[in-house]
Structure formats: C-alpha cells, structure tokens
Amino acid sequence: xxxxxxxxxxxxxxxxxxxxxxxxxxxxxxxxxxxxxxxxxxxxxxxxxxxxxxxxxxxxxxxxxxxxxxxxxxxxxxxxxxxxxxxxxxxxxxxxxxxxxxxxxxxxxxxxxxxxxxxxxxxxxxxxxxxxxxxxxxxxxxxxxxxxxxxxxxxxxxxxxxxxxxxxxxxxxxxxxxxxxxxxxxxxxxxxxxxxxxxxxxxxxxxxxxxxxxxxxxxxxxxxxxxxxxxxxxxxxxxxxxxxxxxxxxxxxxxxxxxxxxxxxxxxxxxxxxxxxxxxxxxxxxxxxxxxxxxxxxxxxxxxxxxxxxxxxxxxxxxxxxxxxxxxxxxxxxxxxxxxxxxxxxxxxxxxxxxxxxxxxxxxxxxxxxxxxxxxxxxxxxxxxxxxxxxxxxxxxxxxxxxxxxxxxxxxxxxxxxxxx
Amino acid sequence: xxxxxxxxxxxxxxxxxxxxxxxxxxxxxxxxxxxxxxxxxxxxxxxxxxxxxxxxxxxxxxxxxxxxxxxxxxxxxxxxxxxxxxxxxxxxxxxxxxxxxxxxxxxxxxxxxxxxxxxxxxxxxxxxxxxxxxxxxxxxxxxxxxxxxxxxxxxxxxxxxxxxxxxxx
Numbered sequence: 001x002x003x004x005x006x007x008x009x010x011x012x013x014x015x016x017x018x019x020x021x022x023x024x025x026x027x028x029x030x031x032x033x034x035x036x037x038x039x040x041x042x043x044x045x046x047x048x049x050x051x052x053x054x055x056x057x058x059x060x061x062x063x064x065x066x067x068x069x070x071x072x073x074x075x076x077x078x079x080x081x082x083x084x085x086x087x088x089x090x091x092x093x094x095x096x097x098x099x100x101x102x103x104x105x106x107x108x109x110x111x112x113x114x115x116x117x118x119x120x121x122x123x124x125x126x127x128x129x130x131x132x133x134x135x136x137x138x139x140x141x142x143x144x145x146x147x148x149x150x151x152x153x154x155x156x157x158x159x160x161x162x163x164x165x166x167x168x169x170x171x172x173x174x175x176x177x178x179x180x181x182x183x184x185x186x187x188x189x190x191x192x193x194x195x196x197x198x199x200x201x202x203x204x205x206x207x208x209x210x211x212x213x214x215x216x217x218x219x220x221x222x223x224x225x226x227x228x229x230x231x232x233x234x235x236x237x238x239x240x241x242x243x244x245x246x247x248x249x250x251x252x253x254x255x256x257x258x259x260x261x262x263x264x265x266x267x268x269x270x271x272x273x274x275x276x277x278x279x280x281x282x283x284x285x286x287x288x289x290x291x292x293x294x295x296x297x298x299x300x301x302x303x304x305x306x307x308x309x310x311x312x313x314x315x316x317x318x319x320x321x322x323x324x325x326x327x328x329x330x331x332x333x334x335x336x337x338x339x340x341x342x343x344x345x346x347x348x349x350x351x352x353x354x355x356x357x358x359x360x361x362x363x364x365x366x367x368x369x370x371x372x373x374x375x376x377x378x379x380x381x382x383x384x385x386x387x388x389x390x391x392x393x394x395x396x397x398x399x400x401x402x403x404x405x406x407x408x409x410x411x412x413x414x415x416x417x418x419x420x421x
Numbered sequence: 422x423x424x425x426x427x428x429x430x431x432x433x434x435x436x437x438x439x440x441x442x443x444x445x446x447x448x449x450x451x452x453x454x455x456x457x458x459x460x461x462x463x464x465x466x467x468x469x470x471x472x473x474x475x476x477x478x479x480x481x482x483x484x485x486x487x488x489x490x491x492x493x494x495x496x497x498x499x500x501x502x503x504x505x506x507x508x509x510x511x512x513x514x515x516x517x518x519x520x521x522x523x524x525x526x527x528x529x530x531x532x533x534x535x536x537x538x539x540x541x542x543x544x545x546x547x548x549x550x551x552x553x554x555x556x557x558x559x560x561x562x563x564x565x566x567x568x569x570x571x572x573x574x575x576x577x578x579x580x581x582x583x584x585x586x587x588x589x590x
Contacts, residue, residue, distance in 0.1 A: 085511070086550055086551035086555070087513055087514055088555075089553045089554060089555055089556065124495075124496055125552065153498075164496075166494050181452045182455045182490065183489075184490055185494075186469060231457075244555030244558060245555075246517065250555065256551035279572035286513060305550070308463070316555070318555065321517075324517060329516070329517065332512075332513050336513075336550045
C-alpha cells in the first residue's frame, strides 16, 4: 500500500535529514518556492481536497484563503501539536519517526499565506517528538530552508517550538493562541476568526500536524494524485489511524480514507484479541459518538462517518469488547472532559460535572428513570457552551443514549452495574 | 490541580540567582511569561512564592496574573514535589485495560493518594489522562521513563527499583 507520511519511516529510529532529502524530501519546498506563487501553492492544496486532520475536518486550503493578503504587518502560522484527547496518538508516532515532513509542510504553508513567523505548539510530555523537531528545525535553518530569503526566493520565515504547560483546552485554536501569548488558555469568541484576528491580534492560521505534513506530497505529486489516494471517490488522501483497546495489534497506521471500520480492525489490527467479541468503539477520539457492530461497514471518511451519526475526528479508534460497561466507559470519558473544562463558561463548568455525577450514580446502582431524560437535555444544552469542548464531551453521551439506552435502564432497574459481579 | 497559594509559608528562603538567570534569557521575547515560569518550575521543581514576586517585577505583570497562569496549567506547582513523579494513565484505552487496579496498587504500596507527595519527598503520585501511548495500555510513567502493559507485579518492581535510587538529582 502506498504510504505518504510514513514513507520515510525507519525501523526503531527517526529518519535522518540526509535520508529524508535523498528520498525526495524538501523537493516540494524547492518546487513550491521556485516555480509556484503563494496563490498557486494554496490553490493546489484547495484542489487536493485536503481536510484538517485535527478533528474538525475543515478544508485546509480554504482556511488559508481567509487570511487577508493586502493587510500590512505580520501574519502567523501555528501548528497544533497539543495532542491530548484520550485514544489519539498519531501525531506523536509521526513526529517520533519523521519531523521533516511537518517542517517542510509548514514552510510551504507559511509561503502560501505570507507568514514570517511560525510556531509549533507541542504538548508537554512529547519529549522525543520535541527533541526531533528541535533538531529538524536546526538542520533546516542550516540548510537555508528557514531564515532570511529562503532558497533565494525572497521569502523569509522563522519557526519556533513552544512547549505547552499542559491543559487539554489548549488544543482549541483560540485558547492555544492565549497560551502562546502567556495567558490563561480560555477560548476567545469567534468572530473575529483567527484568520482575521488571531495571535497578538494578527491574522493567524492554525493547522494540525498531520494536515501540514501532507502538504509537501501534494506539491510534489499534484492535487489529483493526492485525491486519488483515497479508497472512495468522495474522499481525498490518506489518514493516520491509531487504534487501541482490545484488538490483537494496537497500531498507528496510514490508510486510504474510506476503508471501512471492519477492514481496519480485521486488517492492520489483526482482528479482536483472542476470545473477545467487538461491542463498540470510539471512531475518532474521545469526543466522538460510539460506533457498534452495525457500523462495521461504514467507510472511514469525514462525510460517511458523519452520515452514520459520529465524527471521523482524529482517527483515534478505541475498541471495546463485549463485556465492557458502556456507562462506565462514558463516565471515564466524561470525567476527563469535566476535569479539563477551563471553567470559562457556565454550561461547561457546571454542566460537565453534573453529567459526571449522574453517570457515577447510575454506574453505582443509584440511578433513577428520569436520569435518562436529564442526560438527554444536557446533550442539548451543552451545545450552547462557549467553545467546542462541551459539545464534544457530549458526543459519547449522545452515543450512549442513542445506542445503549437499554444498558442504562438495566443499571437503573437492577440497581447495580450488570457487568460487575 | 495546584494547591492554593495561601498554604505557602510566607518566609520561604530561596536563592533567586537561578530565577534571575532564567528571566535574563527570555527578557526580550514576545510572550515570555510562559517560558520563564516553565524554566523556574524545572529549576526549583515548583514555583516558589519569592520567584513570583521577582517575575512580576521584572516582566512588569501583576502577581495576580501570574497566579492565574500558574493555577491554570497542569505543569505548574506551588508546593515542593517528590523527587520521583509517578503518573498512571486512566484514559479510556487504559481504563478498558484495567488502569484502576494499577492505581489502587500504587495507593496501597506508597500510602499516598492522587496528587499527594510522600513526607520524605521521594514520591508524588498522579492519576492522569491521557499520556498519548494508548497502544501500550495500561501505562505508567516515573519522571520521563515510560512503563507499558502495566501489571500489579510491575508496580511492585517499579517501587522496589525507585526505593533504591538516589534522592539527589
């Protein structure tokens, strides 16, 4: 199978600068800066159909096009590497194997939007990834790929690594900008959108690691090639999937978008662990509603997964076997989100702990029939929160109510968790 | 979650030379508060009260603003912490692989709870989610060392190992 991001991977160690270049790395940068205008780079990314790999799936080139070109003064590019959602570890695997695709992609993205200073906002604890990036940035600078007048094109860009002080909310793009500015990472209201008024009040683009790392291959091989990588005509490109839970191989793999959930679990994951039967999974990170066996044939692409009632999200799949209590699994997820609420707005700060308490009570056998309705109302009300954290946190709760209402009611009727003896 | 600043002893005696050195390094950087505080946290193992006043004065920000930042982020601590920080992941992938048993075993063996530090300052224990290595669940870390596929037996081995290790850095 063709690999794009994992093409340069070496067993047990990161690829070196020399190897990456010998294998065609930084060719896209040379082509982009010497042969293409910034608008042509942007157009190639628009035509490729590349969508954001960080969870929301927004078309990347379109996001770039919102940056006003005629405004004097600085513009910023930020790579969001604050990967903290339970079940998601793809960016870590990518950067531990190869930091160069990201660096190259960022220079091309910076060129497209006219950015002179870019940042990588990396999660604390990703030590190996941060070390690789520091080395890669240094090597790129030495080779003349960063700094003043890159490759004689007249385009200049600096790239800095910022290590987060650690909070899940920093992954929200406006909160991330506050964190970079040295403030509490509360989200900002949108509009104005970051593309117009972002970091230090300047036009800013925030993209995920995997998104930016895909850019060089699009410039080298063309948008049509990238589009054609996907398994179904509606999708575009490859996607990193990281699978955990009760499968035989818990792996992070690069697969064509549009492979079905069943093909992923039976293929690269080698099926379920011996003696385990598939019950459900989180299809795309902690904030996505569950999939069950009835979703086995759903093509894993943004639109198809959305049509099936969930979100492709980050591609972080957590597989639950038959004896998993879905109330307890949802409680685990809600506990995470309740703790990580930044406290800025009331629906999230008060609503999430309330949902957590209700789920705790149901799991402990003290649930009431009306709790189901209260949970349902919260799924509705938490959509009115200030940012996407609380609506995301309600993803699994919504899935629990839609797919496993019987299981909740069984807890209530039996006054105990039916999965515990 | 950090502890309330009020619990701090007011007459803390701290050598501020290292903190001054860190501030010097970032003095002209745009958005320097975060790297300065991170540097202090790394240097002292926590953020001592006198360094907050120093940073406030030298970077021209209110101490309240600094407290706001310090109490927001997981990295910062206002009290001294253990020489060895044990983190056990209780994220969803670790949860389904039995993380709670690993947490309880650490509680039993170390006699300290979540976010607590042993009186001899050897250990601090934390439940965290998510460490981003779901493929190795259940997962534990001691400082920067990662321990995957944790079992009760491995908990005992880890504690026996770190009991022997030096207290000095």
